[in-house]
Amino acid sequence: MMAELKYQVLMQDIQALLDSGALRPGDRLPTEDVMVTQYGVSKQTVRRAIGELVEMGLLIRRQGSGTYAADPHKKKNKTIGIVATYLSEYILPSMIRGIEEVTAAAGYQFLLRSTSNRMDAERELLQYFLEHPVDGLIVEGAKTAFPNPNLHLYRKLRDQGTALLFLSGYYPALEESVYVLTDDYAGGRMAAECLLRHGHKKIGGIFKVDDQQGHQRFAGFADACRAFGVPLHDDYIAWYTTEQRESLLAGEQEQRILQMLKECTAVVCYNDQIAAPLMASLLRAGRRIPEDIAVISFDRSAYSDMTPVPLTSLTHPKEEIGRVAARKLLRMIQGKKEHSELLPWTLEERASTNIKLR
Numbered sequence: 448m449m450a451e452l453k454y455q456v457l458m459q460d461i462q463a464l465l466d467s468g469a470l471r472p473g474d475r476l477p478t479e480d481v482m483v484t485q486y487g488v489s490k491q492t493v494r495r496a497i498g499e500l501v502e503m504g505l506l507i508r509r510q511g512s513g514t515y516a517a518d519p520h521k522k523k524n525k526t527i528g529i530v531a532t533y534l535s536e537y538i539l540p541s542m543i544r545g546i547e548e549v550t551a552a553a554g555y556q557f558l559l560r561s562t563s564n565r566m567d568a569e570r571e572l573l574q575y576f577l578e579h580p581v582d583g584l585i586v587e588g589a590k591t592a593f594p595n596p597n598l599h600l601y602r603k604l605r606d607q608g609t610a611l612l613f614l615s616g617y618y619p620a621l622e623e624s625v626y627v628l629t630d631d632y633a634g635g636r637m638a639a640e641c642l643l644r645h646g647h648k649k650i651g652g653i654f655k656v657d658d659q660q661g662h663q664r665f666a667g668f669a670d671a672c673r674a675f676g677v678p679l680h681d682d683y684i685a686w687y688t689t690e691q692r693e694s695l696l697a698g699e700q701e702q703r704i705l706q707m708l709k710e711c712t713a714v715v716c717y718n719d720q721i722a723a724p725l726m727a728s729l730l731r732a733g734r735r736i737p738e739d740i741a742v743i744s745f746d747r748s749a750y751s752d753m754t755p756v757p758l759t760s761l762t763h764p765k766e767e768i769g770r771v772a773a774r775k776l777l778r779m780i781q782g783k784k785e786h787s788e789l790l791p792w793t794l795e796e797r798a799s800t801n802i803k804l805r
Contacts, residue, residue, distance in 0.1 A: 453488050457496040460486070465505060465516055472518035476506070501782035507608040508782035511623030517608070527557040527776065528581045530572050532564040532589055537720070537748045538765055539587075542614070545769025546585065553777055555582070562589045564657075564689045566596060573600035576609065583610035583776045590657040590689070591616035610779035614772050616659050625779065626787045627772040631660045634761050634792040635667025635715070638743045641759065641800055642713040643675045647741065651683040651711035653695075653704070653721050661686075661717055664745065668715055683711055696724040705732050713741040713800070719750035719760055726754050726799070741800040745792070757797040757804070764790045 464470040477485065482493045497514055500506040507517045527550055531539055543559070550557060558581065562568040569589045576584060577600065584604065588595070595618045602621075605611055613626035642650055652668055655661030665684075672679050685707055687695050694700055705728060708714055716722035722744035726736060734740050736756045744751065747762035768790050775785045798804040 454492045454495040454499070457482075457486055457488060457492060458499055461496065461500060462505065470516045472516050474516045475512075476514045476516070478513065498782070506782070508784075509605055509608065510625065510779065510784055512605065514782075515608070524580075524582060525555050526581045527555050527773075528576050528584045529557050529559045530569065530584065530586045531559065531561050532587050534559065534561045537750065538746060538763060541765030542769035542772075545766035545771075546773040547769075548766075549770050549773035549777065555777075564589045566590060566593075570597045570600065573597055573604065577603055577607070580607060580609060583612070583780045585612050585614050585772055585776055587614050588616040588618055588658075591618060591659045592657050592662055595620070610776055612772055612776045612779065612785075614768070624787070625775065625785050627768055627775065628787075628789055629660075629763060629768065630789040630791055631663035632667040632670075633789075634745060635664035635669075636671040637667070637792060637794055638664070638715050638745070638761060639668040639671035640675075641743055641794060641796060642715070642741055643671060643677060645713075645741065645800065647713040648677050649680075649683065649711045649713070650677070651685075651708045651714040653685045653687070653714065653716050653725070655688070655717045656686040657688045664715075664717065683707060692720065695721065696728050701728055704728070708740065711740060713737075713743070716742065716744040718745045719748045719758065722758055722760065723750040723754050726756065726758065730755055736799050737802055737805075743800050747795075751797075754799070756799050759794070759797045759800040761792040761794050763792070 470476070479490055479493050483490055497506060501508055505517055507515045509515060529543070529546065533539065546557070560572050562572060566589050598618060598621050601611060613624055615628060617624045617626040639650065650672065652665065654665045669679055685704060696704060704725070716725060722742055726742055729736060729740060736742055742758065744758055744760040745763065747760040751758040751760040771788060771790065779785050796804065
């Protein structure tokens with residue numbers, strides 16, 4: 448039998464099982480290998496037949512789980528949910544523009560919601576999307592460095608056919624996660640190496656403790672120092688949580704940070720939201736930038752253009768990371784298998800690390 452006819456015959460057989468009720472909504476189909484043996488066809492034929500039925504909305508592929516019979520009464524609503532930590536976060540609007548550029552062209556609308564980086568708020572939103580299904584979810588995970596109590600809700604969403612993709616941070620304990628992140632380990636190395644090449648040997652750091660990005664940036668920073676033979680000192684490193692961000696450079700905490708950096712000739716900051724007020728604090732304390740202490744940061748946001756000394760800050764691929772995430776999610780909605788991706792940082796040195804640029 449010609450290959451064209453074989454996949455059509457297989458499609459008809461599966462449709463007959465759906466029509467008769469032998470395959471009910473939510474039932475899992477046999478694996479590709481089983482179907483190859485059962486029908487005496489090639490894997491390519493099985494995949495083509497399954498793919499056509501997925502496109503018709505009769506079957507659903509769930510990455511890492513298998514292929515299931517769809518509910519014929521549940522129509523695609525052409526809606527994507529976006530769960531962000533903060534709606535006003537300075538990076539988010541650019542990422543949203545990238546997502547909207549891709550999803551709008553495909554005819555999708557989106558719902559944007561915030562968790563304020565709280566796991567309890569995340570739980571409420573996941574329950575909402577379980578009760579009001581969307582075709583796919585893009586999630587910026589809350590406090591991704593900590594164990595997450597909501598993994599069972601993510602699994603329920605996937606089981607009901609919701610395509611799920613993580614942006615900026617994900618939960619390693621959630622199996623088969625697909626994510627799009629910046630390469631924060633490589634970024635941490637890049638930031639440290641910029642300072643190390645200028646001969647700095649006493650380098651401080653301020654990192655965020657409750658998300659993966661902070662841990663990865665510190666790991667890259669630490670490995671670069673080790674590679675250059677420069678020792679790390681615990682006394683030069685500060686960690687903070689989301690809730691501590693606003694008070695980190697105020698009152699007694701400001702004095703603690705300034706004292707920590709007293710002997711340092713350079714500092715790596717978790718992001719521009721920390722670097723900008725830190726630079727103001729250093730200048731008020733009489734430290735010259737970069738003559739006395741060099742400062743480098745992450746995100747190349749508007750904050751980096753408002754500092755008293757132009758801030759060297761690694762550039763975040765803001766809109767591109769949104770576009771990449773949206774393209775992957777749309778393919779997942781179509782039942783296609785997707786892989787995770789790390790996007791690179793770029794660095795253009797400015798005056799806060801290089802006196803020649805003053």
